[in-house]
Amino acid sequence: MRSRESAALSRTRRARREDLIAAAIQVISQDGYGAASLERIAREAGTSKGNALYHFSSKEELYQAVxxxxxxxxxxxxxxxxxxxxxxxxxxxxxxxxxxxxxxxxxxxxxxxxxxxxxxxxxxxxxxxxxxxxxxxxxxxxxxxxxxxxxxxxxxxxxxxxxxxxxxxxxxxxxxxxxxxxxxxxxxxxxxxxxxxxxxxxxxxxxxx
Amino acid sequence: MRSRESAALSRTRRARREDLIAAAIQVISQDGYGAASLERIAREAGTSKGNALYHFSSKEELYQAVxxxxxxxxxxxxxxxxxxxxxxxxxxxxxxxxxxxxxxxxxxxxxxxxxxxxxxxxxxxxxxxxxxxxxxxxxxxxxxxxxxxxxxxxxxxxxxxxxxxxxxxxxxxxxxxxxxxxxxxxxxxxxxxxxxxxxxxxxxxxxxx
Amino acid sequence: MRSRESAALSRTRRARREDLIAAAIQVISQDGYGAASLERIAREAGTSKGNALYHFSSKEELYQAVxxxxxxxxxxxxxxxxxxxxxxxxxxxxxxxxxxxxxxxxxxxxxxxxxxxxxxxxxxxxxxxxxxxxxxxxxxxxxxxxxxxxxxxxxxxxxxxxxxxxxxxxxxxxxxxxxxxxxxxxxxxxxxxxxxxxxxxxxxxxxxx
Amino acid sequence: MRSRESAALSRTRRARREDLIAAAIQVISQDGYGAASLERIAREAGTSKGNALYHFSSKEELYQAVxxxxxxxxxxxxxxxxxxxxxxxxxxxxxxxxxxxxxxxxxxxxxxxxxxxxxxxxxxxxxxxxxxxxxxxxxxxxxxxxxxxxxxxxxxxxxxxxxxxxxxxxxxxxxxxxxxxxxxxxxxxxxxxxxxxxxxxxxxxxxxx
DNA sequence: GATGAATGAGCCTTCATTCAT
DNA sequence: TATGAATGAAGGCTCATTCAT
Missing domain, CATH: 1.10.357.10 (Tetracycline Repressor, domain 2)
Structure with missing residues (x-):
C-alpha cells in the first residue's frame, strides 16, 4: 500500500534539486539578491536549510545550478x-x-x-x-x-x-x-x-x- | 606623532567624505558589491570604520552619497x-x-x-x-x-x-x-x-x- | 566526539531556552544589566551567541521570555x-x-x-x-x-x-x-x-x- | 563693550559643569538610561562631546557629579x-x-x-x-x-x-x-x-x- | 534524505575616549 | 575652553556551514 505520502517522501533527488533551484529564482526575483539566504530559499522550497546543503554542497553550487x-x-x-x-x-x-x-x-x-x-x-x-x-x-x-x-x-x-x-x-x-x-x-x-x-x-x- | 603630516591632518570634512566616496567606488568596482564592507572601504580610504561612520551616519548614507x-x-x-x-x-x-x-x-x-x-x-x-x-x-x-x-x-x-x-x-x-x-x-x-x-x-x- | 553526552545532546528546544533564560537572570543579577551581553549570557548557558539567537530571535525576545x-x-x-x-x-x-x-x-x-x-x-x-x-x-x-x-x-x-x-x-x-x-x-x-x-x-x- | 555673547562665552567652569549635570538628568529622565550617551548629553547641554570630557574626565565622573x-x-x-x-x-x-x-x-x-x-x-x-x-x-x-x-x-x-x-x-x-x-x-x-x-x-x- | 541544533566569522553600528588645533 | 576628527572596543545580528540523529 503505497500511500500518496510515500510518493511525496520518495521524491527523487532531481525533483528536490529542481525545487530548490526554483525557490532560489523565486526568492531572488521577489526579495532581491541580498535577501536570498539559504534559510529563506529552503523555506520557499518547503524544506530545511540542512537539507538544501545535502542536495547542494554549498550555496554557490546551488547558484551555479541556477x-x-x-x-x-x-x-x-x-x-x-x-x-x-x-x-x-x-x-x-x-x-x-x-x-x-x-x-x-x-x-x-x-x-x-x-x-x-x-x-x-x-x-x-x-x-x-x-x-x-x-x-x-x-x-x-x-x-x-x-x-x-x-x-x-x-x-x-x-x-x-x-x-x-x-x-x-x-x-x-x-x-x-x-x-x-x-x-x-x-x-x-x-x-x-x-x-x-x-x-x-x-x-x-x-x-x- | 603625525604632526608633520599637517596637510593630511587638515583635511576638511568634505575631503574626507570624498575620500570615502572614492574608496567605496573603488572597492565596489574592484572586489564587487558583496565584498564592499565598511571596514574594507574605510581601509581603502586610509581611515577607520568608526571614522567612516562619523562622516556618514550609515553605510546606506555613504552609498546614497555615491x-x-x-x-x-x-x-x-x-x-x-x-x-x-x-x-x-x-x-x-x-x-x-x-x-x-x-x-x-x-x-x-x-x-x-x-x-x-x-x-x-x-x-x-x-x-x-x-x-x-x-x-x-x-x-x-x-x-x-x-x-x-x-x-x-x-x-x-x-x-x-x-x-x-x-x-x-x-x-x-x-x-x-x-x-x-x-x-x-x-x-x-x-x-x-x-x-x-x-x-x-x-x-x-x-x-x- | 561528544557522542557520550547523549543526555546533553538530546536537550530539547525548551530546555535550551530555559537554560538561556536562567543564564540571563544569573548574569543580570550578578554582573548588572549593563554587563549582560548576549555573548556573556550565552557563555553562562554553556553555548554560543549564535545559538542563543537561534533559540531567541533577538536579545529583546530573550528578555521578554524572562x-x-x-x-x-x-x-x-x-x-x-x-x-x-x-x-x-x-x-x-x-x-x-x-x-x-x-x-x-x-x-x-x-x-x-x-x-x-x-x-x-x-x-x-x-x-x-x-x-x-x-x-x-x-x-x-x-x-x-x-x-x-x-x-x-x-x-x-x-x-x-x-x-x-x-x-x-x-x-x-x-x-x-x-x-x-x-x-x-x-x-x-x-x-x-x-x-x-x-x-x-x-x-x-x-x-x- | 562686552557683548552678551562674550558673557556667554566666558561661562565659568562651574556653570558649564552644572549645564552638563542638568543635561544628563534631562536625557536620562526623558530618553532613559540606555539612551544617555555623552554625545546626546553634550548636545542637550549645548556643547560638544569633547568639551564635556574636558569638564568631566569621564562619563562616570559626570554621573558621579549628578x-x-x-x-x-x-x-x-x-x-x-x-x-x-x-x-x-x-x-x-x-x-x-x-x-x-x-x-x-x-x-x-x-x-x-x-x-x-x-x-x-x-x-x-x-x-x-x-x-x-x-x-x-x-x-x-x-x-x-x-x-x-x-x-x-x-x-x-x-x-x-x-x-x-x-x-x-x-x-x-x-x-x-x-x-x-x-x-x-x-x-x-x-x-x-x-x-x-x-x-x-x-x-x-x-x-x- | 531530512532536520534541528550549533558554531564562528563577518557585518553594521554605537560609544567612550583621545588628540590636534 | 572648545571642537571636530579619529580610533578601537564591544555589541547585536545574519548567515553559510557542520554535525548528530
Missing amino acids: ATTLFETGAAYMAERLRAAGTPAERLRTYLESNLRFITLNAAHVGATQRILQNSTTVQVIEVEDAAAPLRRLLQSGQDSGEFGAFDPEITALSIRAAIDMAAFLFLRHPDLDVEHYISETVALFLRAVQPAPAPSASASASAP | ATTLFETGAAYMAERLRAAGTPAERLRTYLESNLRFITLNAAHVGATQRILQNSTTVQVIEVEDAAAPLRRLLQSGQDSGEFGAFDPEITALSIRAAIDMAAFLFLRHPDLDVEHYISETVALFLRAVQPAPAPSASASASAP | ATTLFETGAAYMAERLRAAGTPAERLRTYLESNLRFITLNAAHVGATQRILQNSTTVQVIEVEDAAAPLRRLLQSGQDSGEFGAFDPEITALSIRAAIDMAAFLFLRHPDLDVEHYISETVALFLRAVQPAPAPSASASASAP | ATTLFETGAAYMAERLRAAGTPAERLRTYLESNLRFITLNAAHVGATQRILQNSTTVQVIEVEDAAAPLRRLLQSGQDSGEFGAFDPEITALSIRAAIDMAAFLFLRHPDLDVEHYISETVALFLRAVQPAPAPSASASASAP
Whole structure:
C-alpha cells in the first residue's frame, strides 16, 4: 500500500534539486539578491536549510545550478530555432526573436541568473566565450554578403546584446507589457540599423519633397 | 606623532567624505558589491570604520552619497551639452555622445552606482521619473517633424538606454577600448535605426521580384 | 566526539531556552544589566551567541521570555493562594504573604525582570493594568465593610507595592535575611496601618498626659 | 563693550559643569538610561562631546557629579528641617515630609540618580552607610520612649524607605499628582503603622467574641 | 534524505575616549 | 575652553556551514 505520502517522501533527488533551484529564482526575483539566504530559499522550497546543503554542497553550487540550468534550457530552446539557415537578415531576426521570446518565458530565471553572475565571484557560465561573439559573426557574414551595411560588427553586437540582456528586468518590472509588440519592434529597430545606407540618390531626398 | 603630516591632518570634512566616496567606488568596482564592507572601504580610504561612520551616519548614507554625487556631476555635464537646441537627429546625437562620454570618464563611478541601485533597498535616485522618458520625448519630436521614421518611441528609447547603461561595464571590463570609435559607431547605429524607411523605389522592391 | 553526552545532546528546544533564560537572570543579577551581553549570557548557558539567537530571535525576545515566565509562574503561584476568599484583612495578609514569599523564592528572577522592564523600551508585561489596582480594590472593599480605616486607598496601595517591589533587591543584597520574620513583620506593619483609628477614648489621650 | 555673547562665552567652569549635570538628568529622565550617551548629553547641554570630557574626565565622573550634587542639596535641604528636635513621631513626620517634598521638587534628579546607582558599577554615594540607618535609629528611639509600638525597626525602616524611594518615579510618571495630598496620606499611613497597639479594650476584643 | 541544533566569522553600528588645533 | 576628527572596543545580528540523529 503505497500511500500518496510515500510518493511525496520518495521524491527523487532531481525533483528536490529542481525545487530548490526554483525557490532560489523565486526568492531572488521577489526579495532581491541580498535577501536570498539559504534559510529563506529552503523555506520557499518547503524544506530545511540542512537539507538544501545535502542536495547542494554549498550555496554557490546551488547558484551555479541556477545558472547552468538556464543556459542548458536556453541553448536547447534556441538551437532548434537557429538551426535552419537563411539569409543573415533572417538569421538576425530569428536570433533576436528566439532570444527575446525565451527571456519573456523565463524572465525570473534570467533575471536571477544575471544577479548571481553579477554578484558571485565563483559562479561561472560554461561558455566563457564572449556572449556577443556568435552575433558578431552573424553580422559579419551579413556584411560579407552585402546584405548588411558598413558598421563595426563588434560594437553593433554589443548594443544588440545590451537590448537583449535588459529585457528580463524590463519584463519583470512591467509584467503587463505586450510581448509580441516589444519583440517585433526591437527586431525591426535593429534590422533597420544594420541595413545598408540607402543610395544617396534623388529618391532619398524624395522622402521630404 | 603625525604632526608633520599637517596637510593630511587638515583635511576638511568634505575631503574626507570624498575620500570615502572614492574608496567605496573603488572597492565596489574592484572586489564587487558583496565584498564592499565598511571596514574594507574605510581601509581603502586610509581611515577607520568608526571614522567612516562619523562622516556618514550609515553605510546606506555613504552609498546614497555615491549615487547623488554621480547624478549631480552627470546632470551638470550633460546639461550644458544638451542646452543647445537643434534638429532631433542632432539632439539624439548629442544625447548619446554626452551620455557615453560621461560614462567613459566615470566608468567606475557609474558601475558602482548601478550596483548600489540594484542591491540597495533604500538608496534612491532623485529623478524618480523613468530614465528613458526624456529620450522618448526626443524621439517623438523627431517623428512629429518627420525627421524620424515610424517606430515605437518607448521601445526604441529603452533599447538606446540599454546600450548606454551597458557602457560602464563594458569600459570597466575593456579599459583599452577605443572610446571615440565606440561612441561614433553607437551613435551611427541608432541614427540609422531611427531614420525613415527609404522610399520604396525600384531597388528596394527588387527583393520581392 | 561528544557522542557520550547523549543526555546533553538530546536537550530539547525548551530546555535550551530555559537554560538561556536562567543564564540571563544569573548574569543580570550578578554582573548588572549593563554587563549582560548576549555573548556573556550565552557563555553562562554553556553555548554560543549564535545559538542563543537561534533559540531567541533577538536579545529583546530573550528578555521578554524572562519577564513572561516570571509572570506566568508568579500568577500561578498566587492564584491558588488568593482564591480562598475571606475578610479583607485576611486577603490583605494573604496578598502580602504570597507576594513576598514568591519573591523570596525567585529573588534573582524578579530582580532581573525589574531591571529589564526598567531599561528595555520594548519588553512589555501582559497585564498592562496598573499593578496596584487589585490591591487598591482590596483596600476599598475593606473600607466599605468598615474593617479598614479611612485613608486614600490609591496611595496606600502604592506604598504597599513599593515595599513588595523592593523586596527582591533586599533579598539579593542580604541573602541571610530571616525571610519568615521579614514577611510577618511587613504584614503586621501594613495591617496596623489600615486598621481603623482607635476610638479617641480617654485611654488614647492618656499617653500624653 | 562686552557683548552678551562674550558673557556667554566666558561661562565659568562651574556653570558649564552644572549645564552638563542638568543635561544628563534631562536625557536620562526623558530618553532613559540606555539612551544617555555623552554625545546626546553634550548636545542637550549645548556643547560638544569633547568639551564635556574636558569638564568631566569621564562619563562616570559626570554621573558621579549628578549623584553627588543630589546628595549635597538633599542633605542641605533636610538638615535644617530635621535639626529641630521633637518627639519621635514629630521627627518621623518631619523626616517623611521633608524627604518626600524634596523628591517632588527634584523628581528628575532623584530618578536619574537612582538609575545611575542601579546601573553604574563605579558611581558611589558618599554615605556608604545604609540609607535606612538614621530612620531605624529614629524608630528605635520612639520605641524606647514608648511612643511607638512593638515592631522590628529595621524592617519598618526599610518599608518606609521603599515608599520614599518609589516616590520619584511616581511623580515622574504622574506629574499631575496632588503632591500635598500624597505626602500627608503617606505620613499618616506610617504614623498609624508605628503607633502602639490600642489597649485591648472591650471594643477591640469585640472582634473575637 | 531530512532536520534541528550549533558554531564562528563577518557585518553594521554605537560609544567612550583621545588628540590636534 | 572648545571642537571636530579619529580610533578601537564591544555589541547585536545574519548567515553559510557542520554535525548528530
